[in-house]
Amino acid sequence: MLNRNINRRRFIKSFLMATGVIAVSSRIGIKNAHALENISVIVVGAGIAGLGAANMLRQHGAKVTVLEAKPHIGGRLLTDWSMGAPFEVGAGWIHGPSSDNPTKKLADAVGAKYVVTDDENATYFDLEGYEYDEDEVERIVDAWEGVLDHIDSNYEVNDQRSLVQAIKDYRPAYLSDPAIMWVFSAYTEFSKGGAIEKLSAPLFNWDSAFDGDDVVVTTGYDEILKPLADGIDVKLSHNVTSINYQVDEHVVVQTDKGAFEADYCICAVPLGVLKANKIKFQPDLPGSYNASIEKLGFGSVTKLALKFDEPFWDIETQYFGITTEPKGRWNYWLNYRTFSDENILLGLSVGDYALEADRMSDKEMVDDALKVLRNVWEDDVGEPIEVLATHWATDPFTLGAYSFPRPGVTKSDFDDLGEPIENRLILAGEHTIFDYAGTTHGAYMTGTRAAEFIIDEES
Template identity: 60%
Template sequence: MKSPFFNRRKLLKTALFTSAAFMATPLGRAKAQALSGKKVIVVGSGVSGLTAAKTLKNQGAEVIVLEAKPHIGGRLRTDWSMGAPFEVGAGWIHGPSDDNPAKQLADAVGSQYVVTDDDSLVVFDGTGEEISEEDLEDINDSWTHILDQIDESLENGDRRSVLEAINDVAPGAMSEPGVAWAMSAYTEFSTGAPIENLSAYYFNSDKAFDLPDVAVTTGYDKLLGPLAEGLDIKLSTLVQKIAYDDEGVTVATDKGEFTGDYVVSSLPLGALKAKTVTFDPPLPEDHQSNIDNLAFGTVTKLALKFKEPFWDIETQYFGVMTQEKGRWNYWLNYRTFSDENILLGLSVGAYAPVADKMTEAEQIADGMAVLRDVWGEAVTEPVQVLSTHWAVDPHTFGAYAYIRPGGSSSQCDDLADPIEDRLFFCGEHTIFDYKGTIHGAYMTGLIAAEHVSEAAEG
């Protein structure tokens, strides 16, 4: 059995990122004190903001990081309260080859990994019956074949959604539960987007590093340590307004004003779309329209810990062909890499914002109903639960960026363009090729730091 989960993207589009600029950590590779005497304010302490801040500090700048939350990390945070790592945001290092900066950062803190085996997958149909390996193989083949047909049918600037393109190349395919499940559990999960809102032209053209994905069993967020070390980080400090002019920048927060020469904003796309921070003067039209037109999806995680396992502890993933597309249709079995009896359910696509808005009690009832459809009365009450609500997180509003039908990759990349050589954006949404990833966020921090450096040189 061959499950194609994240692999198809790599097969079609493998393009190793080889630029030396991104291969080392920002630590200790600083240009000589090029920014000495300059003051930079960095908004947000996720991977991109910390990377920019650390790099700029290493170049001699005085740097202050302002973070709304009481902790650093943003969409990278590990919760250990269940006894095994629950990754609230990013869970996998995608393509953990040696040239992947996320892998380099994780290696540097002595991380340990488990390769999540996409081939170790059992899928249940809508009645809770396990489907045969042959049927799963057929589903995977259909999924791959349809996406290949879409690729072949694309013409420059195609404005169809993935769903429209599926309906064109394989009419009726989405009424086959197996195909509909694969489109959601594989494609909607990896893109964070409902296929009906996702550009057929762009959804599969970003880049990937090599090797099968790994989860970090020692906790993904440990890699933040060296990035944050030595930085002046003001936690629980909500940025409200960013003003910039020829003289410099003023950042207004709920804890007072901060002034400097430059500001690097790592505000998530969701926060930019929701206009949680006012820009004075307003952002240039191009920036604002890219923010408006880019889309921001979400993914919901629900970890249920049980006293005893009622599932096959050797199988890494369970798929469930739930009737509603995206509803708790993929489950990761923690027993394949820890001693904890945890099943981690995922809601994706259009169902993820619905799940994000549920209370935890509603999420539990919803997720448990899916488990009971499969394992019936064997399902016991969970002894502990953790879940996520990214779409309603007031500082984030979702998981990661994607391109809508009719959109373009430049909507991401152009957001990294400096504004008046005072205001610089970074964050996963500012790099099309690596958006929605930790390594992408890291790269954008380096790019923003480089832009500040260039501005300072005049």
């Protein structure tokens, strides 16, 4: 019921969506599969952005080498089957799976199977573990809509206030109302990957979305990457430490296993890696790039899958929203029984609490999450028989979940990061596209955009 329009990615902004979404397929097409025959490209990072770029360049005849620090491809798109059902370590949903969505196209191409997740098929609990009645749900929805309308009517796009400041300006009492804080956490902090205290009020809800109700991929999300990686020279466990992009019209990329040289470099590592200066650029990146890298937000989302012998919850209900303190603590749960045979509950911590949860041991995380579940289902909650947990903020090759607009950031802080540097180096990844930041389709679009630049340049 809560979701009267509150789809995490589409709420209220559907009418704002540009009618002409970014063309998904290459506008260039494969006119000449040999056009780039004498061109070599190094792609750093085998996530969906890097692999999307590599695949397109290879189809145009370029010699492509992908350097990936981890022992596997995928980055933030990775499926773990050890529990018997797909545990999506990173991306879990295809948001807006219309026929325009490039991720949906990739999934269709591998014969993926989907289940629509229904945000309205949910039960919500208060701080004491009692179910919210319809009136309370209506009150929460009205509060949410009120804040968004307030921002919409009163804030210019360059307003420097945070979302929390906007809530305070509109109805200060909301900030001490756990139910209303729950909706801003479970929906907004989850959707944007950052705490409401750190989100830009005018920009947090200004991105774009494709049509269609969100789906999970029951055949495993990361299957979509296989055709992209097919035939590409992917060097796994190669940690890139520096990129020199001004060597006689060449780039030299240094890894822990030696140096690689090429005509171009596409650097598709996460924003967290750039923020931590894990890769030394020679010369340094231009000042505006460094300023944007510093300004953009990069938070976390923690996932915890708990498998039980028997379900103690209603197996027909898709989601359980649980009001918790502190804000962001295991406040949204997905019931796997609605799309698999496994008795799994997937819990989420978001906002600043995710940064804490990521630093817990798996046991600490489980104990913490079980307290939340026992507040609702009391002694019916047994001990989990299997556990899977994520720690994105401490993953050295990611250092967070996805990018978000902090107060003071502009759309160009995202988009301009994807502009070629000295016509040799191009940054790609979900953080380089404002409209679709924090998604698999956004990341993929930035990879193909980077590849198109090189194809254009050499045609």
